[in-house]
Structure formats: C-alpha cells, structure tokens
Amino acid sequence: MISGSRRSVRHALWALMFATSALFAAEPTAWGIDQLMQELAQVKTAKGRFVERKTMAMLNAPLESSGTLVYTAPGRLEKYTRLPKPETLVLDKDKLSIEYKDRGQRRTLALQDYPVIWAFVESIRSTLAGDLATLNRFYRASLAGSEEQWRLSLQPVDAKTQTVVKEIHIGGNRSHVRTIEIIETEGDRSLMTITEDTQ
C-alpha cells in the first residue's frame, strides 16, 4: 500500500515534469542550476586560500583558521590548515582522513559511518564537482542570483542531518566558489571565504 501510493505520486511527478519541460522546451534555455553545475563540472583542478570564521555558543570568542584548499576532479578535496595549528584534511571517495602533524595523530573515517559529516563534506565536494545527483541525495538545492554572482542554498533532506545543519549557502561567480556559509540548527555558524590562487 505504502509503496503503491508512493509510486503513483512519483508517476504524477514525472508526468508533471514531462509536461512542464515540454512547455518550456521551445524557450531558449535560461541560466539555472543545471547550467551552473555543468560549468562547475568542467573544472578539473582548483586551488585557493581560505579563511574560516566559526561562531559557536560554546565559545565566548569566534574561532579563526586559515590555509589552502585543493580540489581535484571528481572526488578529491584537500584542506591544509596552517593557522592556528596545522591540520590536514583529505576527502577522497568515501574516506575522510584527518591528520594532526604536531601530535602525530591520524584518523580515517568511513563516511558512511558518519552520515552527518558525510552530508557536510558533500555539500562542498558535490558543488565543486558539479554533481547535482549527489547533491540532491543530501540536500534540497535552490539557486538565486546570476551567473556572475550566484548563491546556492542547500537544505538537508535527512532528518538526522537536519538536527545539526539548518542551511548551507555557497556563493560564487561563474565556475568559482567564493564563500561557504554553514548555519547550524542550534545557531552556530561558520563562514569560509576562498580567494583563488592565480595559476
């Protein structure tokens, strides 16, 4: 019964989508999320410096950190934090490894064991990769602004992620990601600003 009614809803949605796409097919394609994703998918590597500022209820002063970000298509993201303490974070396929050089510690997490962290990192990686399918698995995405200055808003789909993350805003121009703002459910927020290296 449950899957039956769900199926009919899905059918109805398909029919609707088909109808609307047929309706707009004649129009010249307007700039939208598909175009943005396609453009982002063209980027094979990107490198930039970041400054991140986190405001948390537990702390009476914001946390600031900075370093470099390296992205390699399709699924590898490296984050090298220099300040205040060195930390290396490597996201590759379904593994996330964190290394603290000064302490000689290294941990590797299987993302599937940590769905919330997975959702977190995927918001950035899937956006950089222009992978709308994966993004849609974790978030409801909506796009505002123009090609020159866009803002992608992501709202988590999964109930468990919703208890931690309220919303993620990713801003950029053309195929460059400039800002990542994460607003947590309990009010903590962080803003990462990325300035691209000239290559």
Add this chain to the structure above:
Amino acid sequence: MTRAVTIAAPRRALAAWVVAVLACTVIIARTEFTADMSAFLPKTPTPVQQILVQQLRDGVVSRLILIAIEGAAPDELAQTSKRFAAALRQQPDAFAAVNNGEEVTLNKDRELLFRNRYLLSPAVTTGRFSGAALRIALEEDLQLLGSPAGALLGKILPRDPTGEMLQLIAQFEGVARPEVRDGVWFARDGSRALLVVQTRAAGYDIDAQERALTFIRTAFAHVNETAASSGPALLFSGPGVFAVQSRARIKADALRFSLIATALVAALLSALYRSPRVLLLGLLPVASGALAGIAAVSLGFGSVHGITLGFGVTLIGEAVDYAIYLFTQITPDATPADSLARIWPTLRLGLLTSLCGFGAMLLSGFPGLAQLGLFSIAGLIAAVLVTRFVLPALLPPGFTVRAATGLAPRMTAIADSARVLRYPVILATLAALFFLGSQRGALWSDDLASLTPIAASERALDEQLRRDIGAPDVRHLVVVNAASADAALASSEKIAARLQTSVEQGSLEGFESAAVYLPAAATQRARQAAIPDPAVLRDSLREAQRGLPFRAGLFEPFLSDIEAARTQAPLTRASLDGTALALKVDSLLVKRNGTEAAAGAWTAMLPLRGVMDATVIARDVQSAPDSEGVLVDLKHESDALYQTYRHEVITYSLLGAVAILLLLLISLRSVRRVLVVMTPLAAAVIITFCLLVLGGNPLSIFHLVGLLLVVAVGSNYALFFERQAANDAERERTLVSLVFANLTTLIGFGLLAFSKVPLLHALGSTVGIGAVLSLAFSAVLIAQPRALTVQPA
C-alpha cells in the same frame, strides 16, 4: 524324544523372535532421532577443536541466521528490509537479536558505550585527568571544533572533553562491516539487503530452528504481500538452517528410497518366488534386521542419526539376500532344514566377512559412520538369525522356487561363457592400476568440508552471504582458557596489550576481544581509581581552561558524568543485555561444556585480522605474562583434523580387509582358495576406484569405506561361486540366488547413489558399482569345475 526336540526348537526360536521384536519396538518408541551436524566431526578432538565443535553446536555462532533479500531495486529492498526486521522484532521469544544495520540497534550500542565510557576507555589511566593532561585535551577539542568533525563533537563535548567516546569508536574501526544504503545493510554491489538474526534456540535444537525459519518465511511473505507482485526473494543460511535443511533432505531421502527399494525388491522377489506368502517371509529378515539395527544404535549411542535411517535402505538390499539364498536353494525333494544345513557354512562366512567391513566403520572415530556400522552389524546378524532359525519353520511344505529351474540354464550358459572375458578383465584391472598409479596425489579430497552432509550449493550461498556481510574469514585466533569469565577477560587484556604492539609494528592488522566491550572487573576498578576526587578535578579543569575561549560552566556535565562513573558499579555481562555488544561478547567468551564445566572453565577467543607472520605472533602471545593464550590456525587445525580422520579410516579399513583375509584363511584352510576368492574382489575394487576417479569428483573417506564394503559384500558372491557344488542342479540354483542377491544389493546401494547427502551418495555409488563388478568378475575369474558326482536318483 528326538522328534519332540525338533518340533520344540522352531517354536522356541519363534517365541524368542517375537520377544526380540517387541523389545526392539519398545526401544525404538523411546528413541530420539537427530540430525546433529557435529556427528560428522570427530569424537575426540583436541581442546581447541572441542571448543569449535561446541560453538557449532550451541554457541552464538550456531544461532546466527544470515538473511539476504534480493531481486528488486535497492530502495525497494531497503524498505522491505526495514519492514521485515520490524516484523521479526515482534518475535522476541524466537529471536534474541535482529540486525539489519538500522539505527535501532546501533543507538542502543552507542548509548551503552557512551554511558560507560570511563570504564571502557583504555585511555583512562592515572594522570589522564591532571591539569596538564586536561589542558592538552581542551586544546585538541578546540582544534577539532574547527574541522567538519566538530559538528558531531559539539554535542558531546561538554560531557566528554577528553574524547573517551572517540577512543572507544576508534577501537572498533577497521572491523569489516557491511555497506549501509538507505539506512540498512547491503552487499557491496547493492544487489542484496542483508540481515543477521540470532535465534534464542541453540543451533542443534533443530525443531526450534525449524520454527524460527518458519517465522522468517511467514514474516517475509507477510511483508511482501504489501509490496509489488514480483516482490524480492528471500535467501538465508547459517548452521541452524543447514541442520534443518539436512534433516529434511535426509528424511525425504530415507523415506523415498526405502519405499522405492522395498517396492523394487518386492517386485523382483515376487517374480522369483511367485508366492505372496514367501515374498512376505523373504522380507521378514529385512524388517527384523531394521528393527534390531535401530534399537542397537539407540542403545549404543543414545540417539539415532537421520543419516543412519537413510543408510537403512542398503539393509533392505543386503538382508534380503540371506532369504534369497535359502529359498532358492531349497529343492522340491529336500526339507528347508536340509538345504539350510548345506548352505549354512557359506552363508555364515559371508555374514562374517560383511561384519568385518562394517566393524571397521564402527571403530572409526566418527560418530556418524560408527552408527552406520553398528546399524548394519546388528541388522545383518538379526537378519541371518531370522533366516536360520525362524524362516524354515514358516515355509510351506514342499516349497521350491520354480523360476530357478527356468532361469538357471540360461544363467549357467552365460556364466560358463563369461570365462572368455578372463584376459580382458585382467588387462582392464592392470590398466586401471596403472592409471591410478599415474595420478598425482589429487585422488583424495583434502577438505574437511567433504565430510559435511551439506550440499555444495548451500555452502556456496553461505560463503557468499558471509562475504557480503563482511564477516571476516577467521583463520587465526588466540584462545585463552581460564577458571572464570573474569579471569579469561583479564588474560585477554594482557594478550591484547601484546597484540596491540604487533598492530603498531604492522605485523598484524587488528584483532577483536570480548574485553573491549566488557573489561575485567579489576581493570574497571583501576580506571575508576584513576578518576580524581570531584573537588580536585574541578580545580584541575579550571586551571586547564584558563585562556581558552570555552564558555564558563560549559563542562559541568562532564564533572557530574565522571563522578557518576567513579562511583558506579562495574559493568557485567548482564549490563550489555539487549545490545549487539552482548552478542559480540557471547561469541568471544564462552563457557566450556563437558567434564570441565563443573570447574567453571571459560574460554576467550581473540580473532585476528591480517596476520603477516603467524610465528612471530604466536611467540608474542606465549610471552604475555600470567596467561595461557595459544595462537590457533583454524585452517591448520581443520586440515590436521581431516588428516587424522583419513588416517584413522585408512587404518581401520586395512584392518577390516586383513580381518576378512584371516577369516577366509581360517574357513577355507587353503591359501590357493583364498586367492581364488580375493582375485575378483580385488579386480572389482580397483576398477570401481578407477571409475570413481574418472567420474571427476575428489574422493572422500566415505568412498574409501565404500571400497571396504565392496570387499565385505562382494565376498558373499565369490564364496558361493567358489564353493564346490554337489551337482549341476545345485550349481544352477546357486547362480540364480547370487544373481538375485546381487540385484537386490544393487537396488539398495544403487538408490543411495541418487541421494543428495554426500555420505550416502558416496557409499551408494561405490558399493553399487563394486557389488555388480564383484559378481561379474567372480563369474569371469573363478573357474568352476562342473560337479563330477552323479546326481542322486
């Protein structure tokens, strides 16, 4: 006077028979019938093997049922898995645990770990909560807060600033787990949703296992009703499943083959005897033998294995032979008693050689095989006694087998012309010998699995599901014995410390231990002792927090949690109830059965992953202080087990063959005659062996036992052939009786060749082929001079 005695003797025999039948019936009515798989494991294994066998019988391992749902899109499989698991959880009397990867069980585990983190974390040692140590911990927390993992830490940080929970979780990482999709376990390729179910009943309790499987089937059918018409399919496996399936299969085989064999033998005998009364009389020794066989096994072993009943089919073919010899040999002009007197020595010798063969089975260190041996010995003796003492009195006066006179001349003609084949048979035998000699060692299966009554397809499914679920192929494990559970845990901890250095040095990938989930009481107390007094800790924390941006009062929950931990009662096995951790502990820490149980002997097992160098680890384990851990290589153990086994069976088979030879020497009193009898048997054994090898299957020790039975059974034919007949008519009758006896034996064993139970299949095919060849080769190779004496008028 003499006349009175001769009349009274059969009456007494009849009365004794009735009493014996009644006694057997009473015994059988009280008999327990089993299908216990451990009957196919050795009787006297080493202590380590005993533990493994016990685990297979009633350990947690024996209670696990692996379930897969396949044949639909992943999202549908996931939905089905969730509804199915929910339905199974409605049956707490049948299932102790139902795990499909859903958070339901995971949350319980995490909650328990979190609540007891200060007693479980190996990092809790003296100094862990000093001001300096806390300062380092807080600085690390601050750093972690800045990383993506910070979102998770945030929630528990005020309660766990020293990261004990992370310590605990880190210990479990690296353990293979199935993939999670849509919140449930999946095979890596996404084709199957997976579940692991633990039954309350032990694996050997087949009735309870069968009920559990019925629950599983109906629950699945019910869940599937609501899904699409071509819903997903259900697969399951596990020790209990094997036991249920084997029992069902053995039951079906035993019943079906018994009915077919009885029908075929009855048809054959009615063609021979042409008298319903004599037909029934002919089946009397069979029925008596079967009763005696089952009763003997019941008395000797306490229970009767299903396979023994299946093997009973052969008794139909074997035990009927004695009546055939008797009935066919009765001439119209002689009394049954006279005919019996004539053939009795040969009959007796044939019986004794058969007993030598089955005696070898009885002595093998293999309860399953020993049952078959005892069953056949008791059955054959009973059948011969009934033939000898009961049947003659019941035969109608003037009885003779007419078919014998009709068939005899033709058979004699065939037998006489068979001599032409003498040289081809000798050549074929030599060729077979050469062929066998040229085979390079691959004649015998080296795999212990060849002994199990589990079909190869079921084993393949089991292996597949185990791989899917990520259950590691445990090959190496450290076994520790101790007087109490706590002592076993304490020893495990000492060994774990050694193993941990091996992990750090890279010679070992990882290991599991029950003590991770349930530390020894002393260890828990030591951890409690490492927690400072509340006032001291509060001061240290205030000191550590100085200059860091943590909000004031943030760590109050930590202070109250840790004080609760400092004063709480230590964790016991009961504390883990209802979690998957309990399952883990029960499978890794077991109480041993048997005589030592009174002394409360416990065994802890530490399965190892990724062993690079077993000798190094074995040395490390042995050097651990005050503990008696032993590194066990299961592959090695099971190979050794099989070798011992095969060695034993070969020894007993050879002894059986030697016993048969001695018996023949004593009875025949001539080396030449023994050679004459043994030559066709040897040829039959060699060619049967060769045919089995050509059949392509690796031979198990059951085939070897089968070859011995070929000698034991085939000797009957050779002996009758070799016997000097008084006249041509007697010789012709002998020939007819041999052909029919052979046919019934072929029916009995030949049918077993169609059994899906490996043991029955192996014995059936070997003895079936061998028996026919024995008769044929006896006709070909034993030169039988025509009787010289003049027929009496």
